Amino acid sequence: MVELRAIPETPELAALRCELRDFLATEITAGRIALRNNSWLRYDAAFSRRCGQRGYVGMRWPRRYGGQERSERERFVVAEEMLAAGAPVGAHWIADRQSGGQILRFGTERARTELLPRIAAGMCFFAIGMSEPDSGSDLASVTTRARKVEGGWRITGRKVWTTNAHNAHYLIALVRTSPPDPANRRAGLTQMIVDLTAPGIEISPIYNISGEREFNEILFEDCPVGDDMVLGEVGSGWACVVNELALERSGPDRYMSAFPLLAELFRAQISDTAMPPGTGSETGRLLAHLIALRSMSHSVAAMLDEGHAPETEAALVKDVGNAFEQAIPESGRRLFPLSPSLPPPEPLAEMLAQVTRDAPSFSLRGGTREVLRGIIARGLGLR
Ligand SMILES: Cc1cc2nc3c(=O)[nH]c(=O)nc-3n(C[C@H](O)[C@H](O)[C@H](O)COP(=O)(O)OP(=O)(O)OC[C@H]3O[C@@H](n4cnc5c(N)ncnc54)[C@H](O)[C@@H]3O)c2cc1C
Structure with a gap:
């Protein structure tokens, strides 16, 4: 049985989002963030350290292990804002997303006390x-x-x-x-x-x-x-690794790898008065898909908060999310008469080049499309 519900944003989540935007604006102004797609693979240990100092790593974990005892939905807001800004979160991403959760759930007391506070401080990275x-x-x-x-x-x-x-x-x-x-x-x-x-x-x-x-x-x-x-x-180990894969698959990183390109497409469309008529429906469709995916992923975050193990729902978010993020460069090429190009003549062409090159990997990493669809079929009782 697959269960997905839309979750409203509370005033507390909205306040956290504002806090994140202020932090990221300061980082951008200081020249410490160069906008990148697929930024959750970009390694920057100093940035991760600053995230740790502000309590943005290991947010859900108990305070005695260096965490903030915050909710999965709060963690979701942080992840979403970081990816939208193209922030270089790659150093701490895997430890925060899955390794720390594995240690908290299955690790010995020594592993928890020795490793979790260092991960939460943004100083200990995992593969x-x-x-x-x-x-x-x-x-x-x-x-x-x-x-x-x-x-x-x-x-x-x-x-x-x-x-x-x-x-x-x-x-x-x-x-x-x-x-x-x-x-x-x-x-x-x-x-x-x-x-x-x-x-x-x-x-x-x-x-x-x-x-x-x-x-x-x-x-x-x-x-x-x-x-x-x-x-x-x-x-x-099999039960442990299945749990790790569920943590790995449902977050905003599974549909926001090309978000900076998408935002650039919207910006270019708004400012380009020479755009052929009818092209708004293409970007409108992308926006509608993004809103639906966000709602699905948010709903998985709520299930994790409630202590469920949404393996099927996570596979669904990843499969639909990967198809969405892979479609963005194709839409970009249809909408704008640009050749993807490196080195960069302008931001949109550079981003098109980056995402066109990286997009095939989106539906391989973390489990392939065929494998995810097998999990979804099993969850629906179809196999
Ligand atoms: C960018 C990137 C980062 C990665 N990072 C990591 C990492 O950090 N750590 C790590 O451990 N791995 C990592 N991987 C590996 C990734 O998890 C594997 O590539 C993926 O699980 C597929 O395995 P494979 O490459 O061996 O392909 P195979 O499993 O050999 O699959 C080949 C093809 O056969 C299809 N197929 C396989 N089995 C079935 C089936 N039962 N039914 C139908 N079709 C099937 C697959 O869908 C695929 O199309 C990464 C991969 C990429 C692309």
Whole structure:
């Protein structure tokens, strides 16, 4: 059963939004934010530190772990305003969005007290260690393994596509802690927090299509992890990773990767009196889709606040959201007689170029379209 409801913005949320806009305006005026699409991948440790100082990281977590005990809906407002401004939130994004929540829910007391306050301070960054060369959509097939030793584990294997691992302090890795069981492929997996400075780790770049180092390959050779860095019960990694994926999939980052381009399209349309008649319906349609998606994502935030686990709803937001953000550059090209171009002749052409280049990845990262639709079909009782 899928449940999505529109959530009204309360005066408290509106006040938080104003506070965020003031902060971001100051950052822009000071030249500390260069407007970028897909800004949740942009690494800027100093910006993350300032966010931590203002209480914008780990907002939901208990105060004793460095959090602010605020709601998921308040966190949503912060995420939305940061993405709309193109702020470089990439350093803390993964830890704030999913790793911290995993540690809070499944971590040992030592992991919580040692790591959560540093994440909330905007000083400790995480990467996601799920995919392997032969395990992407089919995560249950991971072969990176951990063997038990006195006081902990030793990891050997390989992870790929690990976004920002070269800038992160820790990785949450999904590893095999007992041999595969053909009768239950999801058994025998465990999530562990890996210190990326530990011995036995080699991180090498994988360059993306524009030559940027966005993600990495990580080789583990007998890499040590303490027992107190295991998440949940040994062997319960599948349930843990499903929870992490739900945290990863439903937020505004799943439909706002191209928001700065969209805003630029609206601006250009308003100021361009030579626009052919009828083009307003194209941007009007995009705006209507954005409002519907925002309402869906907001509603998932409310479900998280109420303690639900909206796996199907999160998959729905991501699938529809990715289709929306991928359609924005196509609309841009239809509306404006511009060639996407780098280096930049003007902001709109530069943004069109950036988003045209990045958009295919939107429906791969965090789970592909086909996989999400399988989850949605199952949630609807269709398979
Ligand atoms: C920009 C970017 C950042 C990423 N960052 C990270 C990261 O930080 N950490 C991390 O662990 N991973 C990361 N990934 C990897 C990402 O999670 C995987 O690419 C994704 O899960 C797909 O896995 P795959 O690439 O192995 O493709 P495959 O799983 O091999 O899929 C190939 C194709 O087959 C289709 N397919 C697969 N199974 C089925 C099925 N059962 N039914 C129908 N169709 C199916 C898929 O939809 C896809 O079209 C990132 C990827 C990208 C693009």
